[in-house]
Amino acid sequence: MERNNNIPIRNIYYMLSYTYQTLNLSEYKQIGTESYENVKELYSEILSVGIPVLIRGGLSKDYISVEETSNVIKGKIDINSTIKKNALVTKKVAVIYDEFSENILLNQIIKATLVYLSRSNKISKKIRRLLYGMLPYFTEVSDVEIDLKLWKNVRYNRQNIRYQFIVDVCRYLYEQLLFDESSTSQMAKEAQDEQRLSSLYEKFIYAFFKRETKYGVSHPQIQWSVDDEFTDALPIMQTDLVLRKDKKTLIVDAKFYSENMVTRFEGGAAKQKSSNLYQIFTYINNWKKEPDETVAGMLLYAKTTALNQPNHIYHIKGKQIFVVSLDLSLDFRGIKESLLAYANQFFT
Structure with missing residues (x-):
């Protein structure tokens, strides 16, 4: 995607830094001073540094259910399984018990990623050797076939939240390599790139304002302002x-x-995307206002290489809607100044 290529790799690093506070640890400082040709190099370097950080902190453990035949009774006896396996002949019974183990999904994902990357010729030999050298720390973790479906079952809590950054980067890198190696059309690859960077962009914007400003920062769901309390099948806002x-x-x-903008025909006037305007206008109108509260909306686009970029302020039914575009090709100081200026348009 042409626009994605215009985002300096270092700015993607900074976006990750804000989104995941983990990158502020001293172990990652060197990454921020290096230059990378592509995001694969960046993600690979992060994993080569980040996984040892996890290992030094001790791999997370949790209780997992274990089923086996044993001559020692522990946990619960599974009568049906004992009969099916004819275990009594050898004076054993089928038992089910909980074991506190490292063999959990998060560790399985990391191990599967290490195996996959250590065999990939898309990664430098130096990084491949580093990643391969980490595998002995995962000997108690089962081998699983790496697949994007694995990440759908991941759940975080206070005990394992330190894994989120590394497990997410494992996914970013795997997706990048997967689409590089597949025969998927260039259009599909660009769509995938856009989706992945879109998610990071949203998280970065939130984390930036949370860290850099004194505004009250949140991302709540807005409830529909219905007259009869009937909300079945209404979309979530x-x-x-x-x-x-x-x-x-x-x-x-x-x-x-x-x-970011659309035209009906080549050479025609660029117009706002109607669905986006409808969305933000709906948010404003359903926001439960306090007395004397002023509510406005903002569509914050990532700037593209197109000539026409959103830069408008609309006043619709007494409501302000700002439509702006953030240039991610600037150095990060410029990005920071732009974001603060966009908010100041409304608050000052």
């Missing part, structure tokens, strides 16, 4: 970001597309 200060509220929706 999940905000990307809500900024609040005094009696002012700004609802922000982050947008990352290959095209």
